[in-house]
Amino acid sequence: MWVYDKKTEYPINIKRPDPRMAKLILTQYGGPNGELAASLRYLSQRYAMPNKESKAILTDIGTEELVP
Amino acid sequence: MDGKNELLEQIRATDFALIELNLFLDTHPSDENALKDFRMLAETREKLYRQFTQKYGPLKAVDGATSDCWLWINDPWPWDQMKWEELKGGMANVGLRQENRVPDKY
Numbered sequence: 362m363w364v365y366d367k368k369t370e371y372p373i374n375i376k377r378p379d380p381r382m383a384k385l386i387l388t389q390y391g392g393p394n395g396e397l398a399a400s401l402r403y404l405s406q407r408y409a410m411p412n413k414e415s416k417a418i419l420t421d422i423g424t425e426e427l428v429p
Numbered sequence: 430m431d432g433k434n435e436l437l438e439q440i441r442a443t444d445f446a447l448i449e450l451n452l453f454l455d456t457h458p459s460d461e462n463a464l465k466d467f468r469m470l471a472e473t474r475e476k477l478y479r480q481f482t483q484k485y486g487p488l489k490a491v492d493g494a495t496s497d498c499w500l501w502i503n504d505p506w507p508w509d510q511m512k513w514e515e516l517k518g519g520m521a522n523v524g525l526r527q528e529n530r531v532p533d534k535y
Contacts, residue, residue, distance in 0.1 A: 362444075408508050417502035421490065 363424065370425075390429055400426035436481050440488075443474045 391397050403423030410416045450467045457463060478488070486500050487493040493501025 407506075413502045413504050413506075416504075416506050420506070 363427065365428070369429070396426040396429075400424070433481075433485050436477065436485070440474065440477050440481060443470055443477060446470050447474060 389395055400423045403419045403426065407416050407419035407423065410419060447467065447470050450463055450470065454460065454463050454467060482488060482492050486503060490501045493499060
């Protein structure tokens with residue numbers, strides 16, 4: 362299962378607010394070809410993996426992509 | 430009482446209570462009884478977790494490294510429907526024949 366860490370993986374420092382860029386980034390995360398969708402695919406595909414290395418890597422990439 | 434499944438079941442039960450208290454405390458942050466229970470269970474959880482990790486290997490990747498071995502990837506994963514005691518890898522799920530398996534040690 363997943364547990365939330367109250368920190369970001371990389372520090373956020375917005376110097377110039379830009380709503381259009383923000384929209385692009387949000388789509389990159391949550392949109393139809395975004396990280397969120399990719400992470401759920403990784404986490405589903407891992408159940409069919411035949412060895413421990415691939416089970417681990419799909420679990421861990423899926424986990425990394427899951428939450429910004 | 431100290432079998433792998435029994436210990437894991439204790440961690441599960443503790444986590445379940447902790448999660449419910451967590452949700453309750455999010456909306457009732459100064460409820461003293463809930464705070465007391467949460468702290469008590471968090472302590473129990475830590476003890477159980479340490480016990481489990483030392484005996485049966487990591488539950489989280491950060492605990493996955495020894496001096497010469499990356500334990501994190503070791504079977505079983507939670508979806509490997511096998512008895513904990515007979516670790517044979519997760520082949521049963523995908524129907525690969527024994528001879529086609531990737532060996533555990535290269």
